[in-house]
Amino acid sequence: MSGAFLLMLGVFVGIALLRGPIGLAMIAGGIAYLGATGQDMGLAAEQILNSLFGSFVLIAVPMFIFAANVMNAGSLSERIYALAHALMGRFRGGLAHVNVLASVIFSGMSGSAIADAVGPGMVEIEMMCKDNRYSRPFAVAVSAASATIGPIIPPSIPMVLYALVSGASVGALFLGGVVPGLLMAASMMLVIIWIARRRKFPVEAPVPWRDIPRIFVRTLLPLLMPAVLLGGIYSGVFTPTEAAAVAALYALVLALLVYRALDWKGLASVLAESARSTAVVGIIICGAFVFNYVLATEQIPAHVAEWFTSLALGPLGFLLVVNLVFLVLGCLLDTTTLLLVLVPLLLPVARAVGVDLVHFGVVIIVNMMIGLLTPPYGVLLFVLSGLAGTPVKEIVRELVPFILALIAVLFLITFVPSLVLALPELAGYVR
């Protein structure tokens, strides 16, 4: 490890800890490295711009952001909520179950946990808190926990980023997320059943069975979106990037022309918001490009691989160590940084110890979703605390059983790879 590399780390960590933007801090660290090693500063621009230009798959990220924003602005969240309510509202603690089920349905259309939280998540919080039937911190905790399913059930923005760094197939990763996503939902529902009994949660008046077909028809078009999206990818008709654009177009047609829930002014605001969110995520990706260039120059991945190999852990031991490290780091860093900077360091080791890269990717992304819930850096906590006006401390208290349930699922999919790999194997992606 050279002095210039330590300087880069110092600049990055220093700026980041002093509340500087993480993506820009990574670029600044890279600039300091280039300066200290006497290299051309234009290399930072070259690395970023050429890498962006050569990564067409990355364009799926803004398209998934756009699709989720259109769905949130175009009343699709409310329709999904109505269907989930008709199916699950009749059980004790029904609205909490509705919250989880609506997240599962929304997950099939959006690849972002934040979009899930601010869309259906907020609708569900308001419904749960009407007439004080549920405490606000509990409602926010359920919305936050269930939003983590968003990037596990396909489509998924983190999986697209992981595919970029690992070379794993986006299609295989998407399929690999289905069972873990459903397991996450089931584990949360078990927690809700347990809490509902202890706290004697209310039972909602059941929606008559004869009304359910009508509600289902109202939601049918949004429900077809996952079929369009995933059908297009798996039949080989679309690339993942094109599929993301088609999903956004489908959501736009529904919101603008079919449901007329979005006007042109609303569309302009959705476009502006999507452009800003793309810049926020994009600049972290750019920072990671520079950072990874330096890591490769310093041969850090090889050193990390050597160190892990010297531990002679085996696939399971390696995954357990990685899980523990990422559960801690998830409390401190955001998903994109972890995915684009730390994961590439571990990929050579994963390959060397014989861990399947699709299995590794899904495990690591489930782990990072738990990180969105854990303080001090839990993005879902900040976003929902701000929107719902509930202190983070109160949300965290209610979140504990959900986090434990998610950790249990994480270790289950770590120990039983077929839970992740069975569907990709069935589709012929993994052998």
Next chain:
Amino acid sequence: MLSRKTWFVPGFRRWADLIGSGIFAVLFLSLVVQVVRRFVFGAPAAWTEELATIAFVWVIFWGTAFTVPLPTHVAVDFVVPRFAPSARRALYALGLAALGGCFLWALPGIADYLGFMLRERTPVLDWPYGVVYSIFLAAAVMVVLRCLAAIVRPPERSEPSAEA
């Protein structure tokens, strides 16, 4: 009467947002045209992928330069708030000075690289790379200016807006 800053800043932001939206619309529409050309007309167009990629580059750096304030970016926000307000301001300013300083240091090298890339052209649209990439220089300059402005007038921290 509105002060100069009061009328200028919201007007500028509105235009910057509008242009950002326009670039995003180009990104989206080029992908839609790509799909339509290939599956409806059976005649794939190579320019759509290149235009989408260029628009993607521009969306990121246009946003960084003009529409996303520094506090909106993803940041580690649990160290500085533990200090007293005056120390907080000083620490924040220190981080911004280092950030702005690094970008300022790199500006000549970036400009030099873009100047060199004016000679190279994109494969399909045949646009000079120096022009396509020029938005990166604008973003780097704006990062320096934004850091300076935030040191002089520290902004309020806003909600994180990253898509995870």
